[in-house]
Amino acid sequence: MAESPQEKFVVLESDAVVVGGGLSGTTAAIHLARSGFRVICIEPRTEFANTVGESLDWSAPDLLANLGLPMEDLISAEAATWKRHITVVDDGGGRREYLPGAWLAESPWNVEIRTLHLDRDRTDARLRETARQLGVTTLHERVADFAILDESNPRSRRVLGLRTAQGTFVRGSWFIDASGGDASLLGRRFGLKSVAYGPRKVAIWSHVFTKQWVEGTTLYMISPPGEYMEWIWEIPIRPEVSSIGYIASGWSVKRQRAGGHGTPQILERQCHRFPRLREIVDESGLPEVGTTTFLCRTYEQVCGTNWVIIGEAASQSDPITGNGVTAALRHADEASALISKYRHRGTIPAFARAVYNLRVSAVGRFFNSLIEKLFYQPTLRDRLGLFGTARIYTVPAWLMNLIYTRTRPRGSFGRTLALAWLMTAVRAVTWAAFRTATVFFGDPAIQSARRSISRSERIYAL
Ligand SMILES: Cc1cc2nc3c(=O)[nH]c(=O)nc-3n(C[C@H](O)[C@H](O)[C@H](O)COP(=O)(O)OP(=O)(O)OC[C@H]3O[C@@H](n4cnc5c(N)ncnc54)[C@H](O)[C@@H]3O)c2cc1C
Numbered sequence: 001m002a003e004s005p006q007e008k009f010v011v012l013e014s015d016a017v018v019v020g021g022g023l024s025g026t027t028a029a030i031h032l033a034r035s036g037f038r039v040i041c042i043e044p045r046t047e048f049a050n051t052v053g054e055s056l057d058w059s060a061p062d063l064l065a066n067l068g069l070p071m072e073d074l075i076s077a078e079a080a081t082w083k084r085h086i087t088v089v090d091d092g093g094g095r096r097e098y099l100p101g102a103w104l105a106e107s108p109w110n111v112e113i114r115t116l117h118l119d120r121d122r123t124d125a126r127l128r129e130t131a132r133q134l135g136v137t138t139l140h141e142r143v144a145d146f147a148i149l150d151e152s153n154p155r156s157r158r159v160l161g162l163r164t165a166q167g168t169f170v171r172g173s174w175f176i177d178a179s180g181g182d183a184s185l186l187g188r189r190f191g192l193k194s195v196a197y198g199p200r201k202v203a204i205w206s207h208v209f210t211k212q213w214v215e216g217t218t219l220y221m222i223s224p225p226g227e228y229m230e231w232i233w234e235i236p237i238r239p240e241v242s243s244i245g246y247i248a249s250g251w252s253v254k255r256q257r258a259g260g261h262g263t264p265q266i267l268e269r270q271c272h273r274f275p276r277l278r279e280i281v282d283e284s285g286l287p288e289v290g291t292t293t294f295l296c297r298t299y300e301q302v303c304g305t306n307w308v309i310i311g312e313a314a315s316q317s318d319p320i321t322g323n324g325v326t327a328a329l330r331h332a333d334e335a336s337a338l339i340s341k342y343r344h345r346g347t348i349p350a351f352a353r354a355v356y357n358l359r360v361s362a363v364g365r366f367f368n369s370l371i372e373k374l375f376y377q378p379t380l381r382d383r384l385g386l387f388g389t390a391r392i393y394t395v396p397a398w399l400m401n402l403i404y405t406r407t408r409p410r411g412s413f414g415r416t417l418a419l420a421w422l423m424t425a426v427r428a429v430t431w432a433a434f435r436t437a438t439v440f441f442g443d444p445a446i447q448s449a450r451r452s453i454s455r456s457e458r459i460y461a462l
Pocket residue numbers: 019020021022023024025042043044045052053054055056057141142143144178179180181183185203245292294310311312313319320322323324325326328
């Protein structure tokens with residue numbers, strides 16, 4: 001560490017600088033440190049608690065195993081539970097279970113059909129410890145700005161360093177922005193284009209002690225005809241502790257707040273709609289209620305000469321897709337592989353950047369577009385029924401993840417292009433069905449749901 005004589009701030013230097021020590025940032029720091037980089041990770045928080053992002057899809061366990069966290073280990077450390085099924089419950093008391101068929105685990109398919117729920121506080125702590133053991137330096141400060149060379153030229157601009165609010169200047173050869181969906185530091189700094197799906201939403205959750213504990217994710221849907229959907233998750237994160245959370249549009253929560261309800265009361269009132277949740281909540285209460293807002297948004301051009309954007313800073317997916325953790329782990333893996341590959345050249349070539357951009361954009365838009373048009377909006381859901389919609393969504397969502405895992409598109413233009421094309425085709429079919437249903441079956445209730453969403457939220461984006 002050297003004190004700059006002219007300026008009053010501290011200057012640090014590293015090979016790679018990771019902004020944000022959440023899941024994607026810590027993972028990228030681990031990969032880079034394993035490849036021999038000196039890594040500084042900048043994360044303002046020193047305490048991590050009540051973390052969400054707990055129900056994994058079927059691709060995440062392999063990615064965690066690569067980080068030294070195989071499924072059996074996480075289970076025996078009580079940092080995870082088995083996700084044996086997904087149950088969808090409607091507000092009329094109906095329920096259906098969804099899980100991949102057992103035959104998929106057999107030859108010739110040999111698909112891993114087991115997956116997990118994570119206790120994120122415990123799992124993330126283990127990853128941070130791994131990063132520390134690998135020599136990653138964590139600086140508990142907040143990044144305020146970047147020093148950019150050739151800023152006006154999107155093709156050649158380079159990040160030279162960054163400045164924290166506490167007055168530290170960090171120089172590096174490579175930069176990863178893992179600052180999360182809210183901050184999205186480089187996306188905002190460069191004014192990158194993005195595509196958003198649906199309105200800004202609010203999540204309210206608590207980790208509840210309960211004896212009524214089942215090893216599966218349960219999604220409780222609040223989906224009256226003609227209305228924008230809301231839902232509640234119940235996820236067992238470790239023995240006798242379940243995460244329970246409510247997701248709704250910002251305007252719905254605003255309306256409830258205007259009715260005099262505080263954040264914990266909103267969660268409690270919504271849980272009271274479902275007998276099982278009512279019982280759990282009445283028995284155990286809702287300790288330490290967390291809340292956040294988010295907008296499902298995917299940025300374009302998330303990779304530059306010496307910088308890469310990963311995780312939710314690159315693409316925020318709706319929690320119901322269960323793809324956020326997989327995306328964070330994949331982005332971190334792929335971004336650090338790119339940096340390692342072009343380490344000696346000092347610049348990621350334009351072609352390699354385009355391939356990374358295409359993958360991030362195709363996957364982010366695929367999940368958000370389908371979930372918005374099939375579930376949240378009433379247009380198709382009212383016609384297909386909630387359980388029919390769930391089946392229609394689950395098949396392509398699960399298949400695309402499987403194809404991604406099997407084809408390993410990282411570094412291959414051909415496989416990335418094929419995957420992106422497939423995902424765009426499914427999105428286009430969904431978009432066409434949605435638009436057709438809107439034209440043919442538009443009714444006052446649907447119109448009113450639509451009016452509640454502002455134009456700028458671009459709900460009709462393909
Ligand atoms: C309510 C909710 C439920 C979810 N449920 C699921 C689920 O069931 N399954 C699933 O797969 N995914 C889920 N997700 C998504 C998943 O949690 C995320 O995709 C994943 O944790 C992303 O991690 P990240 O590292 O990209 O971002 P974050 O975890 O947000 O990390 C960003 C980090 O950057 C830091 N930071 C911010 N600003 C600065 C700054 N200026 N300087 C330095 N550091 C900064 C922050 O402190 C933070 O630690 C859910 C998300 C939400 C919001």
